[in-house]
Amino acid sequence: DAKTTQPPSMDCAEGRAANLPCNHSTISGNEYVYWYRQIHSQGPQYIIHGLKNNETNEMASLIITEDRKSSTLILPHATLRDTAVYYCIVIRASGGSYIPTFGRGTSLIVHP
């Protein structure tokens, strides 16, 4: 019952930009978009999050469309260590609190 849709897999050449799309057409006005990644069954690692504006940090950039129904995570110069499952999630409200709900994610393979 995840609120996001992502392609199951993508691949990218090392050194190139990896652009991972996510659809969240039912997102509510006060719900955030978060991106996490999971490398080989380790604990999920936070990447970036946003509400309506584009965001950038040392790991990635997040582009959110104006209608907020989709977003793209950009890894500007992918490396082999970026091979992971990437999860786009929106926070759902529950009794005034927020619970991250995960879908199947996108398995990104970065190849030499």
Add this chain to the structure above:
Amino acid sequence: NAGVMQNPRHLVRRRGQEARLRCSPMKGHSHVYWYRQLPEEGLKFMVYLQKENIIDESGMPKERFSAEFPKEGPSILRIQQVVRGDSAAYFCASSPDEAAYGYTFGSGTRLTVV
């Protein structure tokens, strides 16, 4: 740099035994979330707790599973009378408040039921 600490990292139990998984949230975090990940699948939400309170347990099986987050000490996920289908990785996350910031995950406990 104490993040979310989970122990044990690996746990082997025979069918019918009890499994106790521990999660110590980051310092200053009062919200704990437990997730289960079956092999080759995504993370499934189980339960959300604040200190001494279960806020949302909609993802937790009604039988054999329980969770607590006492005033002192770590959060505990308890699975009674384990079965082979309980074999999975169990992750916990913590956050500082209910404002949807700063979910930090632990490294998980891998439960194997033999």
